[in-house]
Amino acid sequence: MGRWQEDEFEDRLKKIVDLGADVTAEEWLKNIEKEYGKVPLIFQRMGERPEVLISHLLYKGTVAETSGLDPKYVELISMAVGAALKCQYCTSYHMQAAIRMGATRDEILEVILLSGMIANSSVLANAYRVIDERLEKCFPCDVAAGKPTPPGRAKAQQKKR
Numbered sequence: 001m002g003r004w005q006e007d008e009f010e011d012r013l014k015k016i017v018d019l020g021a022d023v024t025a026e027e028w029l030k031n032i033e034k035e036y037g038k039v040p041l042i043f044q045r046m047g048e049r050p051e052v053l054i055s056h057l058l059y060k061g062t063v064a065e066t067s068g069l070d071p072k073y074v075e076l077i078s079m080a081v082g083a084a085l086k087c088q089y090c091t092s093y094h095m096q097a098a099i100r101m102g103a104t105r106d107e108i109l110e111v112i113l114l115s116g117m118i119a120n121s122s123v124l125a126n127a128y129r130v131i132d133e134r135l136e137k138c139f140p141c142d143v144a145a146g147k148p149t150p151p152g153r154a155k156a157q158q159k160k161r
Helices: 006-019 021-036 041-046 050-066 071-084 088-100 105-135 139-144 151-160
Strands: none
Touching: 006 021, 006 050, 021 041, 021 050, 021 088, 041 050, 071 088, 071 105, 088 105
């Protein structure tokens, strides 16, 4: 399991059970504030239902901590996704985390440039795919392609002239 061992995971689960959801959530929120200077709103709201906050942070932490990627790159990737999804809060939070893990200004700018390129490509790929699927059914395209005009459309065309 990457940098994390199974027994560490089980120890974490046991500690959650021993402390209880309310105390665990409160402790985790304090740690987030200490590490990042503030608690993101999403975590504050989740904290109103400790079991939601704990399950979210446990999942998030386990994915990050068992990753074979350097933590700085995990944060840079997270920042890129936040930017591509147009979430200024996610982008800001993960940018700060990446900086704390040693990311440089140039690395951050490069990642933002790449995320913008991919987001743009996603828009184009989706739109072109929709166009390709729909063009054959599109009347003006049929006319341009020299296909016979259905009778109802021929009358509508003559009225326009």
